[in-house]
Amino acid sequence: MTPGVPMQLTVFSPSGAVADAGALQLALQRLRALGFDARRDRAAAARRQRFAGSDEQRLAAIHRVAEQAPSIAMATRGGYGLTRLLDAIAWKKLARSVQRGTRWVGLSDFTALQLALLAHTGAPSWAGPCAIEGFGRDAAAGGMDDVTAACFGEAMRGELEAVGFRTEAGFDGLEVKGLLWGSNLAMLCSLIGTRHLPRPAQVKGGILFVEDVNEHPYRVERMLLQLLQAGVLGAQKAVVLGSFDAWTPSPNDRGYGLKAMVRHLRSATRVPILTGLPFGHVPTKVTLPIGRRATLAVQGRQAFIGW
Secondary structure, eight states, X not given: OOTTSOOEEEEEOSSBOOSOHHHHHHHHHHHHHTTOEEEEOTTTTXXXXXXXXXXXXXXXXXXXXXXXXXXXXXXXXXXXXXXXXXXXXOHHHHHHHXXXXXXXXXXXXXXXXXXXXXXXXXXXXXXXXXXXXXXXXXXXXXXXXXXXXXXXXXXXXXXXXXXXXXXXXXOTTXXXXXXXXXXXXXXHHHTTTSTTSOOHHHHTTOEEEEEEXXXXXXXXXXXXXXXXXXXXXXXXXXXXXXXXXXXXXXXXXXXXXXXXXXXHHHHHOSSOEEOOXXXXXXXXXXXXXXXXXXXXXXXXXXXXXEX
């Protein structure tokens, strides 16, 4: 990064279609106001069915952005679509862009690209806001969250080295080091059994963080148990749970919810499972590296993830 020169940030659409062109334009304006040279890929607003263009268009956009190697490559939104492309992405091309300084940023469906990039090349990326949900909401929808924007900016400029959050009691004095990885739980589980999930040796002894949206706690539990039974969760030094929001309680729950789900998971493994990470499909979120060595430390109920 050259002092005094705005970081080039390219917004592109690898997954779902952009439904609101005005929200995308607002996101670009806000990113520019934050000091970024924000531009949009020429196919960012393409649409075919529910996708941001055909598979070929979206694949070409990923490769085009990788060849341009901007300082930041940010997905417009999540949704669905990257799973279709994983077998065709030129991973070495993306890894070369990282070597040239590109930070690939997003969450939700973008997790598939991030974990596959880590699996195939070992290259890191960043779990953080997508353009529209992070920077494109108008005032009626809550506007831009200042904490999210500040954290993202500091992370991209290399000024952020740690994030803190309040967790549950019972972990005071915990300190572990390992590879920080994860992001969206459903996308992570969708990669199990494929060559696009990081190999056990890559993430053994890691710090896994996960989040999801519109998933009832029993579905979250089922996915976490899948990771446990597949030998992934038990190989971690710690698991950190982010936000699991926008689910609908059922009359059949009879007291079963997120807290009951966490209690059961803790009874099934000795791996520490912490809660409270401000990350996920929520307005206020931190930006975290995927694929970098990190330290998780807890003092009282205050937890820190540093890298």
